[in-house]
Amino acid sequence: xxxxxILISTTEAAATLLVGVDAFRNSPQKTSAxxxxxxxxxxxxxxxxxxxxxxxxxxxxxxGIFETKLNGAVAILLPDHKDPIAPTLVQGADPVTCxxxxxxxxxxxxxxxxxxxx
Numbered sequence: 308x309x310x311x312x313i314l315i316s317t318t319e320a321a322a323t324l325l326v327g328v329d330a331f332r333n334s335p336q337k338t339s340a341x342x343x344x345x346x347x348x349x350x351x352x353x354x355x356x357x358x359x360x361x362x363x364x365x366x367x368x369x370x371g372i373f374e375t376k377l378n379g380a381v382a383i384l385l386p387d388h389k390d391p392i393a394p395t396l397v398q399g400a401d402p403v404t405c406x407x408x409x410x411x412x413x414x415x416x417x418x419x420x421x422x423x424x425x
Contacts, residue, residue, distance in 0.1 A: 312341075312348050316419040321353070329359060330405040330418055337404070338365060339424060343397045345370065347421035349388040350372040351377040353411035360409040363392075363420065366401035372408055375416065384419050394422070 317338040324330060331337045345365070353359040353375045363370040376388040385386060405418055 311421050311423055312425070313419050314345065314346035314406075314422045316418070317405075318352075318415055318417045320335050320415045321413050323353075324338055324371045324407050324410050324416060325409050326407050330416065331403060338400055338402045340399050342399045342425045343403075343414045343422050344394050345392055345397055345403070345420060345422040346394045347389045347391050349384045349390065349421070350386055350416060351379075351384055351390065352414050354413050358409070359407070359411040359416055361416075361418065362406045362408050364397060364404045364406060365395075365397040367398070368395060370395065375411070379414060384417055389419075389421060392417050393408070401420050 355378050357374045360374045362372045370392050373390050
């Protein structure tokens, strides 16, 4: 089986991440012509651990709601920050959305979605 890697990555300023906004709205990685298997997400940033939450969604499935694992504008994403997701197939051309549920107050968010293309 192919190794999991970063499928979608974004860094967004807190001022642009209002409740209901898709954090991946400007990402060309939001869609792919090939099917993908998503198996994790990592979120860092904001002013406090757990301050910001997002819902990860594909066209046919909600993966759940996830929160920041490390705070601060200069936080880096490490393997310990990854929330595992049961490997789930996303059909080719289906967009992946990262909807803001609880917005960060000041610091930006860095978000990575992990998996592999088939």
